[in-house]
Amino acid sequence: MSSDFAAARLNMVESQIRTADVTDLPLQDALRVVAREACVPAGKAYLAYADADVEYAPGRWLLRPREVGKLLQNLRPREGDKALAIAAPYAAAVLEKMGLAVTRLDGDDLTAVPGANYDLIICEGAVPRAPASWTKALAVGGRLGVVERDGPVGRAVIYVHAEDGVGRRAVFDATPPLLAGFSVEPGFAF
Numbered sequence: 001m002s003s004d005f006a007a008a009r010l011n012m013v014e015s016q017i018r019t020a021d022v023t024d025l026p027l028q029d030a031l032r033v034v035a036r037e038a039c040v041p042a043g044k045a046y047l048a049y050a051d052a053d054v055e056y057a058p059g060r061w062l063l064r065p066r067e068v069g070k071l072l073q074n075l076r077p078r079e080g081d082k083a084l085a086i087a088a089p090y091a092a093a094v095l096e097k098m099g100l101a102v103t104r105l106d107g108d109d110l111t112a113v114p115g116a117n118y119d120l121i122i123c124e125g126a127v128p129r130a131p132a133s134w135t136k137a138l139a140v141g142g143r144l145g146v147v148e149r150d151g152p153v154g155r156a157v158i159y160v161h162a163e164d165g166v167g168r169r170a171v172f173d174a175t176p177p178l179l180a181g182f183s184v185e186p187g188f189a190f
Contacts, residue, residue: 009032012049016064016069020070022069022072034090034097036049049065059179061177062090062124070172072091072095074158074171075143076143080099084105084122085121086122087124088122088124089104091124103115111131120144124176125178125182126149126182128148128150130146134159135159135161139161142160144160149174156172
């Protein structure tokens with residue numbers, strides 16, 4: 001591990017994560033040690049800790065550090081939870097460091113969810129609206145965090161599966177690129 005990356009990681013937590021009101025200490029601890037540069041191609045490692053969306057594969061980006069930190073905190077991950085990381089290699093590594101059992105979905109069809117009854121689902125890219133297959137894969141009490149975007153600015157939202165259905169609430173604004181394979185359907189509105 002490069003000492004430059006270790007310093008960049010610490011600076012990321014202190015200047016981008018904590019200043020965004022991410023106060024969950026186990027999450028901060030995991031963010032301080034998970035190598036974000038390992039989730040991007042070697043030629044882009046220098047961008048890993050920047051306040052930028054970094055493309056790690058065609059049509060796939062890591063969320064900005066502030067956004068992934070806030071999204072993870074709103075999902076309230078806890079050791080022993082069963083998680084699904086959709087196009088989210090960095091979030092998956094952080095969750096694994098926190099003691100969660102993580103299944104990764106990063107293939108061509110991101111709507112084909114492997115398994116069910118997840119306590120936590122996270123996606124590091126934007127989609128126009130969370131597919132029904134994602135919310136159906138939640139256990140009762142399960143949470144899904146994703147950025148929904150159909151214009152220049154998106155909203156990070158949390159879905160919660162309760163016994164009487166699935167609820168949704170917006171938690172902050174974010175602007176990650178749309179994931180490849182998801183597109184906004186044109187419509188008309190006044």
